[in-house]
Amino acid sequence: MNPILTDRKGSVSEIGESALIARIKAALGEATPPTPRGMGDDCAVVEPRANLITCDSVVHMKHFDDEADPELVGAKLLKRNLSDIAAMGGVPCDAVVALFAPPLLSAEWVERFAKGLAKCALDYSVAIVGGDVAECPTLAASLTLTGRARRPLTRGTANAGDILCVTGPLGGSIRGHHLTFTPRLEQGLFLSMNGAITACMDLSDGLAKDAPALAGESLAAVLDIADIPPSQEALELTEGDPEKLAQSVLCDGEDYELLFAVRAEGIDAFEDDWIARFGAPFFRIGRLAARGDGPGLIDSATGKAPANAHGYEHLR
Ligand SMILES: [Mg+2]
Structure with a gap:
């Protein structure tokens, strides 16, 4: 209207x-x-x-x-x-x-x-x-x-070696998900109650911008891009072109899924608890590593920053 x-x-x-x-x-x-x-x-x-x-x-x-x-x-x-x-x-x-x-x-x-x-x-x-x-x-x-929140989850509090995960598929939100999404309140509450979770944020500006924000200044987010789950809409919009699909899941934004970091030694037990609670798994998409002088976002397949990957930058 x-x-x-x-x-x-x-x-x-x-x-x-x-x-x-x-x-x-x-x-x-x-x-x-x-x-x-x-x-x-x-x-x-x-x-x-x-x-x-x-x-x-x-x-x-x-x-x-x-x-x-x-x-x-x-x-x-x-x-x-x-x-x-x-x-x-x-x-x-x-x-x-x-x-x-x-x-x-x-x-x-x-x-x-x-x-x-x-x-x-x-x-x-x-x-x-x-x-x-x-x-x-x-x-x-x-x-x-x-x-x-009894134990507020924060950004920049994860450690090198922690596993990066998302609660659901990404990309293509322009097709309607940006209006019809369900905020992940139950999932966030469940995450906050488990000590293996070291950091969390919601994905609003796109994984390419949000993952380095979760990592903080001293860590890099190393993504296994092929493991990032694409939404049905992202698959349709990019017609199976792998480069466009990578761009879509990394940069579209307004996904409103949760991105979180889990201690590697605790993740298998946590995943069992998660599946028992929600009836479906979360998605492991990479890990955190010491950053040094390198970029805050790394494609694990190349060891470099992903090409053309940038999230939504406000005011530009
Ligand atoms: Mg937010």
Whole structure:
């Protein structure tokens, strides 16, 4: 649905801020608790139970286009943040949301967006406790989410020799996965409870950029590229061309799977536990090695940085 109308009829500027907020509150329904925890005061009064906080956004024509269902855009905004909580081994708690609205933004679009956000919030037991609406030339929304983790998983904490793994197939997310993905909260929680896991992050910018971020400054991510599981969409988009497929799994981004490091001596026992819990294996895609002066990402087949591999670099 195109969110931007051609005239004021049905736009947010026709109904005004107060009516728009009332419609958003109605659309959020049970996803927003009663005041003082929910909408209606200057701040939300929340329980001091969180030790994680994250913030992520969706911007029109960058993270969604005019073809996207507004409900899926609302859910995506929350799921991007849920994926970050999953990456830390956390459970989500409360969210506040800011909407940046052009004057000709469709009020119906906002209502459907809020309904999609609310359904996702109820699915994952997140309370939408407040927010803001601001006029802006470009349509965008930003959400801040708190969470709690008993043992937060971090980046840059793995050791040379640890095995690199991913929770699911990569590449081709432009075909729809970037809107319909499931944040890996159960997997992240399971990872956080096992001492053999030394580092974790979610894959949003592409493995080529994210794997060196997980490795940190002193280690290199050595990838067995042929072992990286491609999504069905990546296989279709690249029509079996091995070079294009490698590019797709390394660089497409918005995979929202978890990338994690496991101590080599603990991985077989952990894999048995994982399969018992989830009924399917994770994927071993390489290992971490001392970096020295070399690149942070290495193709194990050549011993060099993969050709043309770069993840999504923001602001370039
Ligand atoms: Mg992340």
